[in-house]
Amino acid sequence: MTVQDFTSAVLRLADEGIAGVEASRSAEELEALRTALLGRKSGRLTELMRQLPSLPPDARREAGAAINRAKTALEQALEARRAALAGNGGKQAAADLTMPARRTWQGAKHPVTLVIEEIVDIFRDLGFTVATGPEAELEWYNFGALNFPPDHPAMDMHDTLYLEGDVLLRTHTSPVQVRTLQTYPPPVRIVAPGNVYRRDFFDASHAPMFAQIEGLAIDEGTSFVDLKATLIHFARRFFGASKTRFRPSFFPFTEPSAEMDVECGICEGSGCAACKNTGWMEILGSGMVHPAVLEACGVDSERYSGWAFGMGPGRIAMVRHDIPDIRLLYDSDIRFLEQFVR
Numbered sequence: 001m002t003v004q005d006f007t008s009a010v011l012r013l014a015d016e017g018i019a020g021v022e023a024s025r026s027a028e029e030l031e032a033l034r035t036a037l038l039g040r041k042s043g044r045l046t047e048l049m050r051q052l053p054s055l056p057p058d059a060r061r062e063a064g065a066a067i068n069r070a071k072t073a074l075e076q077a078l079e080a081r082r083a084a085l086a087g088n089g090g091k092q093a094a095a096d097l098t099m100p101a102r103r104t105w106q107g108a109k110h111p112v113t114l115v116i117e118e119i120v121d122i123f124r125d126l127g128f129t130v131a132t133g134p135e136a137e138l139e140w141y142n143f144g145a146l147n148f149p150p151d152h153p154a155m156d157m158h159d160t161l162y163l164e165g166d167v168l169l170r171t172h173t174s175p176v177q178v179r180t181l182q183t184y185p186p187p188v189r190i191v192a193p194g195n196v197y198r199r200d201f202f203d204a205s206h207a208p209m210f211a212q213i214e215g216l217a218i219d220e221g222t223s224f225v226d227l228k229a230t231l232i233h234f235a236r237r238f239f240g241a242s243k244t245r246f247r248p249s250f251f252p253f254t255e256p257s258a259e260m261d262v263e264c265g266i267c268e269g270s271g272c273a274a275c276k277n278t279g280w281m282e283i284l285g286s287g288m289v290h291p292a293v294l295e296a297c298g299v300d301s302e303r304y305s306g307w308a309f310g311m312g313p314g315r316i317a318m319v320r321h322d323i324p325d326i327r328l329l330y331d332s333d334i335r336f337l338e339q340f341v342r
């Protein structure tokens with residue numbers, strides 16, 4: 001064999017080999033090809049290499065270089081093809097790029113929390129501060145200081161959850177008003193949001209625990225005019241209500257007392273299912289703080305007067321979102337709560 005024959009045989013082998021490598025479809029096929037071309041025992045390039053000694057001594061150097069170039073080219077082609085095949089297979093296993101993106105799960109505020117925050121914001125603009133207090137409360141703060149007569153039915157075991165002795169779960173956030181007046185001298189303007197507890201059945205319209213928000217303003221010379229003006233301003237901002245009305249009511253801790261209604265925003269006063277055909281929605285109870293309450297809290301009732309109100313953010317959320325069952329507010333069902341994400 002001449003050196004020209006040898007080198008052209010090597011080049012042909014390299015060309016055929018590379019074409020075969022590039023056409024291979026799997027790692028197994030590629031490995032078989034590698035053995036056939038470069039295998040140490042019977043690889044085709046190895047066979048050619050064994051013929052090197054039969055060439056004239058001065059041609060061996062050139063022939064050896066041709067062998068080495070072919071070997072390098074084949075090895076590079078094998079490596080490239082192996083990477084390409086592994087890349088395709090790997091891509092399928094790791095990620096399907098046609099899949100829709102996974103949504104980022106975001107937490108959100110509960111509809112009752114949103115109502116509380118909105119109410120607080122409106123009163124904060126009017127100079128009110130948020131005050132909080134304990135949920136496990138002494139009987140005196142919950143009833144005694146608030147002018148409840150000792151035989152008032154609310155104090156019955158059937159209505160109030162007593163813990164031990166004279167400790168109970170507060171039935172309203174009014175004890176926060178008492179504690180605030182004991183701590184800070186007037187003038188005082190606070191809103192007190194928080195959970196309260198009553199011994200109620202858990203049905204469509206009752207829950208043994210619910211949110212309440214109360215407000216209190218104590219100052220020299222403050223009157224029912226301030227109460228009305230402030231609460232009407234609140235109703236306009238919160239409900240967008242054009243009409244409000246006050247109806248006489250009774251609470252032990254206020255005198256006089258009044259319930260405030262806003263015109264039904266759904267039917268605009270003509271009557272619908274949401275307002276039980278009255279055209280009005282009851283939203284809060286209010287009144288002038290009873291002088292006996294001021295005295296119990298250590299406030300001079302000759303010098304100071306004040307007014308207070310209380311409302312249920314849960315009920316407001318139900319009216320606002322047309323929620324038919326109060327239990328939905330406590331179920332923590334993501335499908336329900338997601339509707340209020342904003």
Ligand SMILES: [Zn+2]
Nearest residue numbers: 264267272275
């Ligand atoms: Zn209505």
